[in-house]
Amino acid sequence: MDTHPVIIGGKHHYNSTTFPVLNPYTRETIAMVCAAGPREVEKAVRTAEQGAIIMAALPAWKRSEMLFRLAELVEEEADELTDIIIREGGKVRRSAAMEVVRAAKTIRLSAEEAVRIHDQVVPMDGSPQGEGRIAMIMRVPLGVVLAITPFNLPLNQVCHKAGPALAAGNSCIIKPSSATPLTGLKFGELMLRAGFPGETVNVIPCRPDIAESMATDRRIACLSFTGSSPVGWHLRAKTPARRVILELGGNAAVIVHDDADLTLAASRIIEGAYSHAGQVCISVQRVFVQRAVSDRLTGELVSRCNALTLGDPEDPATDIGPMINPKETEKAIRRVKETVKSGAEVLCGGRISGNILVPTILAGTDPGMEVNCEEVFAPILTITPYDSFEEAVQMVNDSRFGLQAGVFTKDLALAIHASRFIQCGAVLVNDIPTFRIDSMPYGGVKESGIGREGPYFAIREMTEEKLVIIRP
Template identity: 40%
Template sequence: MDIRPFWLAGRPATGGAEQIIRNSHDGRVVGVHAVPTPEQVEEAVAAAHAVRREAAALPIHVRAEALALVSRRIAERADELAQLISGENGKPIFWARGEVTRAVATFRFAAEETRRFSGEVQRLDTEPAAQGRLAYLTRVPHGPVLGISPFNFPLNLVAHKVAPAIAVGAPIIVKPAPATPLSALALGEILAETGLPEGMFSVLPVPNDQAGALVEDPRLPVVSFTGSGPVGYSIMDRVPRKHVTLELGGNAAAVVLDDADLDWAASRTALFANYQAGQSCIAVQRVIVTEPVAEEFTEKLLKAVAGLVIGDPADEKTQVGPLVSEQAAERVADWVAEAVAAGGRLLAGGTREGATIAPTVLADVPADTKVVCEEVFGPVLVVQRVPDADAAFAAVNDSKYGLQAGVFTRNLDLAFRANRELEVGGVIIGDVPSYRADQMPYGGVKESGTGREGLRSAMADFTYEKVMVLTGLAL
């Protein structure tokens, strides 16, 4: 099997070691990649630092056209990339194809936003003392970006680091998750076709225990991290003077109110509690349903869960595949066992076979158990019954997390009330919290992070506002 190179300052490179990537479903070897040496990591950082001014000065059309080329090339290689995602992640090919489609859109949106992300002017002669003065406002990159991406969306979450960086003219170094680096390395191949300046991008699949030097390097003033809360906050504590954006975890809730379409709510909740094997920070972990419809909804939910297709991620019909590793599945199974031991009722699933957890539904689970108050990151759903909308919204907010929430209602007043009261970064009315459009602002509050993704939002995060005042003008 060929050894995939990593990308050092826009060029393919091999290092002093190799790493084998295996499929979590059957253990087969998916790929082998080269691992950078510390000296090569230093070379990549030095190149990003050296090119930072040239990158910031790139004409808008150059950046936009490079991003549009990446979008087109991902689309042209869609099947290959989907197979790669499914192989290294264990994600069913159905969901992997969807991730590739989203990555195509992410780079396309970035190309479009690049052309709109230009300066604006502001007349200052609103006061006599500023007569003849005009302000020209622009946004300038902080400098090179360190993008640290997780395993669960190994292509599209890398895209959400790379695309906005290129859009604003910031060099970027990507550190992909050690479990799933192959998709990021394939993206490096496509980025190399753009003709962007040498040093504009590097993809460095280094082990996590070697990431500290990258995080602390003063030549990388921006750190964009997506992953677990403890790791994210340790980064923020480690480099308090850097500009750090964190997209962290959640325990997303879907609220089902009295007037909801129960068939729709049950089918969507069942599917999106288990898509990506629950390995999404906005997968439905809690479904909070009001008493008048609780029995009927739960019956429909269990029927929908029973209808999900579990199996080989390479099978086009599979909806629920394995977790990223057997170790991850063992942890989820332990959390389910803990919930049952604490008095929770197991309504469905609860079994493990290798890295695969059967879609699991629990009820009557104490509020202090991990499956309620932490992020499961597995195919586990907790049903919580409450008397009314007041109690439902309070239950959503009774969490240290605040990423997104879904509210199934057809009542416009309740929809706007949910938006006012729920302590989350996004409220999805009429659907699950798992909905995300890649161009919209995306991020959370409380322990779900700081900053926002979504192309324009991330572009703002990677830049600062600069003002030039022109004097003596006849306006």
């Protein structure tokens, strides 16, 4: 069985501490990966500091050229990357293939933005003291960006962090999820082939405490973290990084009003609730439906849910594969059972088949139940009727999270009301909160995070404004 080394300064580093990578569907060990310790982390940070100096000195066209080449390599290696994502992450084949397509797009967007980082002229003659002077704001790179990425998007989330960081002239240390490190290591190899200086290529699989030691290192200029809310806010409280970008959890909600296209709403909700077995931070978790159409929508959702194909994620026909590990599956089914004990009703699913949690729909829940107030990160959906649209908006907002929300209605006034008063980073009208394109500003409010992703917006987060005043 192959043992994969960490990558520090573009070079492979083996050590005696390793951990297994498991296939979520078969539970078989598919590889061993070296785990970085304090010595490797120290070397990676020192090397990344050198890499930051090198990247900052490169002209924008050169950074853009390397990123375009990297996007080409991602496309050339699409089949292998897809297979890796399936084997270590359990993502079904069509979703894994789509992630690779998106990743190449994200890198290409970063390449385009590398040559669009504009300076800004500042007028100085508004004051007598400024007369004759010329001033501008320059955007300069921060230095070393630490990218901590999750298992559910092991390639595209790396691209959303490393792509903008490199485009802006920073160096980047990539800490992939311990569940899916092979994708991150493969990405590091592609960076080297694309021509990035070795000092900028650092991929460090490691334990959480070692990752925290990196995040709290004063040499880290920017921490970009995607993962659970408790871990993200803990790191923010401890890190001295000048910039922190947190893309955290949610319990995304959808409102379906009585004038909506119910067939469209049901189709999109099923896709949003059960893609990657619900292991997406913007998965549809809560549905609020106007009481007059509640039975019709519920019936269609149950019918579509029961029609999903469960099985091996390698099979192109599979809709729903396994969750990332048995521990998370048991945690999810325990929440379902506790909800039922408290009076809720299972309309479909609510059980484990083999090693897959059957897609589940629950009715009769209340806001205080974990399946509503926590992020379940599993193929579980709750349905709650409402009477007035204002009541529905209040129920959506009855959450400490605020990432994205969806509203299905043909009434423009209601859509505007929802857009103004729903407390989240984005409101999608006649679509699900699970929708995302890689160029858009993406991020949340409340406990769902701070900062925005999307190459243009991430570059702004990963650069500093420097004022330059010239006295001729």
